[in-house]
Amino acid sequence: MWPADRHNGPRAAVVRVIHRQTVFPQPTERSCENDRMTALDPASAPAARRGRPGYDQQSLLTVAVGAFNRYGYEATSMGMLADELGISKSAIYHHVPSKGDLLRLALDHALGGLEAVLLQPEATAGAADARLEFVLRGTLAVLTERLPFVTLLLRLRGNTGIERQALERRRAFDREVAALVDAARHEGSIRRDIDPRTTTRLIFGTINSIVEWYKPGGPLTADKLADDVILMVFDGLHRR
């Protein structure tokens, strides 16, 4: 079904992206995303080791994102987070100055992952349809690897400045993918009888809806899901 180089090439590269960017950057990593995270509270990791072995900034962020997705960002108070974590509000403020910072860090984790895909060599050089496939596989990998974070990003309504900034970054990412769709269309590798804007929206619709039902750790692996999506979108469901 797939020529070996197309199947193994881009996917192996995407796996490299994901491994390079661990879910939560370690203090020794020098990524831009990590800088933003540690700049907020450079002492958070040592502090966690000193007095609160259960929670550092990263695990606190995971709990916060879970609550934001469950109750909505507006409806989640720092008191509710403290209750969920079984710690005091002041213990949370030890890690982050405000609820808005938790939101900003969480959205940055989703967006940083997506933006990193676009910077890979496989996304910037070569045939447009191979670049498009690489970027979609990368998007799927970030989505399944950072599922609650991407879920939060996709449910944003833009009520606060932090949300609007994140939406602007998301739109910039979408524009890059739209440009790849356009390039693949001009190159002649994808069909021209569908408007490229419609194509891009249908692709994102298909991919983004996965946050509503995908269960990591279940029988459907992230790699198989990515293969399935790429197969349906590019080759269709009909047997030939």
Place this chain on the structure above:
Amino acid sequence: MWPADRHNGPRAAVVRVIHRQTVFPQPTERSCENDRMTALDPASAPAARRGRPGYDQQSLLTVAVGAFNRYGYEATSMGMLADELGISKSAIYHHVPSKGDLLRLALDHALGGLEAVLLQPEATAGAADARLEFVLRGTLAVLTERLPFVTLLLRLRGNTGIERQALERRRAFDREVAALVDAARHEGSIRRDIDPRTTTRLIFGTINSIVEWYKPGGPLTADKLADDVILMVFDGLHRR
């Protein structure tokens, strides 16, 4: 691209479905959906003609659905609806006993449209892949024709009994489509290397996401959009 009978056959039939079920059933129609709507307030249409020419139950419902989608069902009060309509709350209660009834009628309008597609002869007889395509085209037609109503349905969280009943009807509809996917797979017309549950979820993900961006009356007609979706899902984006 399409054999004439497959392209014109199911689509023409879907157009018939939509025309038979007008967006708001007329009092003379004898559909089950209409019975439910008029049973609530059989005098609503004459009353509207007598004293409130601007609003009958149907136009009131359209405004209510717009508000539910904008502010959320819970956050929308009857007072807010009265303000949007420029009438008193008691004028609203003249048409419907409660906010819950507005929600129930609105969800019934979306679900009734979808369920009617499954009852058409083209959905119940013939090759499974043609039936599947007919049902997907019908789903797309209901979605674009009753866009705010389907949007409301897709955003339900199941907080009330009315919502849970609607979600159960939606799940029953989804199960029928899943059964068609399964049948098309067994028949050998759609690919077997994707799990049928994944296939169904990706199809619904693609179709349902349309509520997030489609603008009726814009340059992309509902028919062209349906063609585009069917083409991508069944034949894929790659040029051959």
